[in-house]
Each structure stands twice: as C-alpha cells, then as structure tokens.
Amino acid sequence: MNGSGGHSTAPEQARLDVAEVSRRFGGNLALDRVSLTLAAGEILAVLGDSGCGKSTLLRLIAGLDTPDGGTIRIDGRVVAGRGAFVPPEARGIGLMFQDYALFPHLTVLANVRFGLNRLPNAEAESVAMERLREVGLADRTASYPADLSGGEAQRVALARALAPRPRVLLLDEPFSNLDSGTRERVRADTLAVLRQTGMSAILVTHDAAEAVEIADRIALMRAGRLVQSGTAEALYRAPASPFAARALGDIIEIPGQAVGGRIETPLGPLAAPPSLAAGAVRVCLRPEAIRLLPEGEGVPGRVLRRAFAGSLARLDLAVAGLDAPLRLTVPQAHDTTERVGLAVASELAHVFAGTDDGH
Numbered sequence: 001m002n003g004s005g006g007h008s009t010a011p012e013q014a015r016l017d018v019a020e021v022s023r024r025f026g027g028n029l030a031l032d033r034v035s036l037t038l039a040a041g042e043i044l045a046v047l048g049d050s051g052c053g054k055s056t057l058l059r060l061i062a063g064l065d066t067p068d069g070g071t072i073r074i075d076g077r078v079v080a081g082r083g084a085f086v087p088p089e090a091r092g093i094g095l096m097f098q099d100y101a102l103f104p105h106l107t108v109l110a111n112v113r114f115g116l117n118r119l120p121n122a123e124a125e126s127v128a129m130e131r132l133r134e135v136g137l138a139d140r141t142a143s144y145p146a147d148l149s150g151g152e153a154q155r156v157a158l159a160r161a162l163a164p165r166p167r168v169l170l171l172d173e174p175f176s177n178l179d180s181g182t183r184e185r186v187r188a189d190t191l192a193v194l195r196q197t198g199m200s201a202i203l204v205t206h207d208a209a210e211a212v213e214i215a216d217r218i219a220l221m222r223a224g225r226l227v228q229s230g231t232a233e234a235l236y237r238a239p240a241s242p243f244a245a246r247a248l249g250d251i252i253e254i255p256g257q258a259v260g261g262r263i264e265t266p267l268g269p270l271a272a273p274p275s276l277a278a279g280a281v282r283v284c285l286r287p288e289a290i291r292l293l294p295e296g297e298g299v300p301g302r303v304l305r306r307a308f309a310g311s312l313a314r315l316d317l318a319v320a321g322l323d324a325p326l327r328l329t330v331p332q333a334h335d336t337t338e339r340v341g342l343a344v345a346s347e348l349a350h351v352f353a354g355t356d357d358g359h
C-alpha cells in the first residue's frame with residue numbers, strides 16, 4: 001500500500017532535478033534529503049503545512065541559499081552541490097512571491113521591463129508588451145501598482161516573472177493575499193498562462209485544493225521531508241501514510257487488528273494486504289468506501305444527528321467500538337431511519353501497520 005516514489009523523470013532528462021537535498025539551521029533540519037524532479041512544461045505543487053520547509057526548498061532552487069547536502073540540477077547542469085554554485089541570476093529561474101513585490105514608483109510596463117535589462121531598450125519594451133498581452137493587461141501599461149486590483153497586480157507580477165522566459169518558474173503561495181472570490185479566477189488565469197507558455201513551474205502551497213487544481217503532480221512535505229509525490233489521483237487512491245491520506249481529502253480513521261489474513265475493525269472484517277504482519281493497524285477510509293444499508297444488514301449504526309448541508313445531509317452515527325461518532329455525507333433525499341447498517345468496501349480501505357502517523 002505504498003505510494004509512488006519521488007522521481008517521475010530520469011534526472012538527466014529533467015528540467016529540474018533536486019537530489020537528496022538537505023538544509024540545516026542550527027539544530028533544526030529544515031530539509032532532510034529531499035528529492036524531486038520537474039519535467040519540461042510540468043507544474044508541480046509542493047504541498048505542506050507552515051514550517052515544513054517549502055520556502056527553504058524554493059530558496060535553494062533559486063540560489064538564494066546554499067544546501068548543506070545533495071545536488072540541484074537545471075537541464076542537467078549542477079547549479080548547487082558537489083562544490084558547484086551557480087548564482088541566482090545565471091540559473092534561469094523566475095520567482096513570484098505572495099506579496100508580488102511590484103515597484104510602486106514604476107508603471108506596469110516598467111515593472112515588467114525590469115527583468116529585461118540585458119535586452120536593448122526597444123526589444124525589452126516589445127517583450128514586456130507581449131508578456132502583458134499574455135496575461136490580458138495590455139491596456140494597463142501606463143497604470144501604477146496602486147491603481148491595480150489584487151488580481152491585476154498578481155498578473156503583472158506573473159508577467160514580470162515570465163518576462164525573461166525562465167527555465168523554471170517558482171511560485172511561493174502566489175494566491176494567498178487574494179480574497180476567496182478573486183483567488184479562484186486568478187488561479188485559473190495563471191494556470192492558463194503557464195500552460196499557454198509551456199512553463200515548467202513549482203508552486204508552493206499549504207492548500208490541498210489549490211495543489212489538486214493547478215498541478216500535474218504534487219510533492220507532499222512534512223517536517224522537512226518529502227512524504228510522497230505523484231498525481232493528485234495517485235495520492236488520493238494510494239496514500240503512503242495516514243498523514244498523506246488526510247492531506248488529500250476527507251478521511252475516516254478507524255482502529256483495526258490484523259489477524260490471520262484479515263483485519264478486525266468496528267465496521268466489520270476487511271481483507272488484509274498480504275505483507276501485513278499481525279498486530280494493531282490503522283485503517284483510513286475515504287467516505288465513499290462506506291455504504292449505508294438498511295437496518296439489520298452489515299454492522300449496526302445509530303443515527304445521532306442529521307444535519308442539513310444543501311443537496312447533502314451529514315449524518316453522525318454511533319457505532320460500537322468507535323470512540324467518536326462516524327460522520328458520513330449522504331444525498332439529502334436519502335431517507336434514514338434511526339438505525340442503519342454499514343458496510344466497508346475492502347478494496348477502498350488503506351491499511352497502515354502500527355498506530356502512529358508514519359511519514
């Protein structure tokens with residue numbers, strides 16, 4: 001029941017290859033042998049809670065910091081590690097942070113031109129115009145940042161980061177300063193621009209829904225380590241740990257006991273994976289793994305509460321052997337009696353040995 005590994009592309013073919021990279025701050029191991037790859041044109045989301053090392057990883061890739069171990073390659077060339085260090089401006093990396101960092105005293109056009117100072121004036125101007133067209137802001141060239149909405153400012157920052165056509169674009173929580181209505185639209189616009197320009201990008205976020213929506217693959221981090229990487233679907237369907245299961249969607253966790261090829265749980269027996277040793281296990285279930293049956297069938301449950309949730313209804317069920325009520329969502333039209341039966345689809349259960357979280 002293990003998930004996929006860290007590499008999806010051979011390191012020598014990858015646009016970006018991060019191999020066994022570590023970074024220590026005093027006694028704090030902020031990154032612990034993190035490996036990941038990014039293919040050309042791919043969008044990877046680095047997903048994790050505050051303090052898990054996401055920004056540290058981006059800073060190392062950008063060349064704003066130096067790793068204590070491991071190597072970073074861009075298009076096969078070592079840019080950090082093995083005694084090499086290529087400075088940020090020579091890495092072909094574009095950066096976009098959540099505060100956009102637009103220059104307030106420069107027009108929109110001048111902001112986008114800023115990163116193009118190696119080009120002759122006329123060319124820099126025409127490239128900047130082209131990038132502003134790409135993000136749909138060709139008519140705002142003479143405006144100043146103070147006159148822009150949050151969404152527009154974000155698009156100018158995107159145009160500026162894309163202006164020199166970087167090999168890799170790094171986006172650090174780029175939508176977190178936008179209100180929720182604007183965020184979805186700007187996110188969709190940003191994704192469209194990244195796809196249109198074939199950009200290879202890493203997006204750092206603590207928002208699983210955002211990672212799922214925008215990325216081809218997700219690298220899930222926890223406490224300085226890469227927990228699992230793969231497509232959103234792979235992480236959803238085959239989480240490597242209870243933590244990974246929780247990170248990518250609703251999960252119902254129940255205790256279990258593996259004995260002789262089966263797992264005894266309060267929701268009935270489940271088939272045990274062949275490699276599982278006897279002993280205590282944790283069973284993680286997606287809500288769709290649990291079926292409601294008429295009273296008298298399956299494992300008995302008692303409805304404690306039924307709450308209205310639009311087209312759905314939320315049920316809290318008491319089940320013998322479970323400490324907390326089991327929360328299920330059913331179609332509003334589903335009429336429930338006070339007593340019901342429950343069944344679990346074994347093939348949708350994720351079973352983990354032991355009782356701790358694992359990585």
Ligand SMILES: Nc1ncnc2c1ncn2[C@@H]1O[C@H](COP(=O)(O)OP(=O)(O)OP(=O)(O)O)[C@@H](O)[C@H]1O
Nearest residue numbers: 025028030048049050051052053054055056057206
């Ligand atoms: N320059 C630094 N000096 C000392 N400790 C640091 C430094 N930069 C980061 N850290 C520590 O490294 C760990 C990882 O921090 P990092 O900022 O990379 O996490 P993050 O996942 O980006 O969090 P957030 O989402 O809050 O920005 C934290 O424990 C942080 O305190």
